[in-house]
Amino acid sequence: MTDPERLKREAAARALALVSDGMAVGLGTGSTAKHFVALLGERVRAGLRIVGVPTSEETRMQAEGEGIPLATLDEQPVLDLTVDGADELDDRLRLIKGGGGALLREKIVAAASRRMIVIADGSKRVACLGRFPLPVEVNPFGLEATRRAVSAVLARRNCPDDLRLRSAANGTPFVTDGGHLILDAHLSRIDDPEALAADLVAVPGVVEHGLFLGLATGAILATSEGLVELGQV
Ligand SMILES: O=C(CO)[C@H](O)[C@H](O)COP(=O)(O)O
Known part of the structure; x- marks a missing residue:
């Protein structure tokens, strides 16, 4: 695994510790969220009981392949936790998302969640949003x-x-x-x-639009010096 992929997986693994039996979990989209879905699949196959709500068709297909039970947001309109990536975030947990094109469903799912945790490698943290289109x-x-x-x-x-x-x-x-x-x-x-x-x-x-303001409640950033947490994780 390359270094960036290892960092993404570390952030995803930390987020996995937030998932417990009985939860309804929003499943993000993108290369970092993909690690989370893969790790969640391992836990489900080991007996964890959750239901997932995917934020894109791509994530739905991956989650189905992992054997994660899925629901639509109509069936499960309030979620305990959503774990998703971001293209940029600042220290006030304001985000730019949508690099993967899933921003609409990602925002609807995040807004329906009691907690939204961003997982990313440390390069996504910026002082001022906007470097990412x-x-x-x-x-x-x-x-x-x-x-x-x-x-x-x-x-x-x-x-x-x-x-x-x-x-x-x-x-x-x-x-x-x-x-x-x-x-x-x-x-x-x-x-x-x-x-x-x-x-x-x-x-x-x-x-x-891809500005996610007031939606993320916490962030887990993986850096070569270790994990950095922002907000409530
Ligand atoms: O918003 C997104 C998809 O619409 C992704 O979360 C964002 O693009 C980050 O992706 P990656 O984890 O691959 O860097």
């Missing part, structure tokens, strides 16, 4: 009009107007599990995430 999920209908409206928001917030339609590996537009498109906003820094988030959700056609 901010995903903005949009309805395909009226894409150009929505893009212009999002550009106007960025201009009002003194952010660079650099919006790029996300492409899949084959060069066609990336389509989310919900059938939407993603505009990645290359901003370099976000001075006021709360204000930007409020402006973005007010744009018709914007389905969701």
Whole structure:
């Protein structure tokens, strides 16, 4: 296992200790969450009784393969714990998510959870959010009009107007599990995430954005010097 993968697995293993019998657990998406789902699968096969709610089709398929009992969020609308990765986080536990394109379901699941624990390697911790491009999920209908409206928001917030339609590996537009498109906003820094988030959700056609504010309750960061915990873990 490469060093970054080892760090991700260490963070995932620490989060696994938070799971106990009878819990409903939100299962995140991405390479770090994938370690968590794999480790959780081992515990389930050893007798742990939980039900998982996946945040993407990719995670659903992995969890099914691991033999983890699954429910939909409609069947299990309140979750005890969600464990998910992040593209960036600051010391106030504000996050950018959506690098894997699952931000909408990830945010719905996080909001339905009593606790949301972020697992990541230490490189994801930043002093100021925005180095990672901010995903903005949009309805395909009226894409150009929505893009212009999002550009106007960025201009009002003194952010660079650099919006790029996300492409899949084959060069066609990336389509989310919900059938939407993603505009990645290359901003370099976000001075006021709360204000930007409020402006973005007010744009018709914007389905969701990757700023997760006030959702994470704790974070486990794996560094070469050991695990660092933020918030309540
Ligand atoms: O938000 C996400 C997917 O939509 C992921 O949690 C985020 O991209 C982090 O992924 P990774 O653990 O692979 O770095």
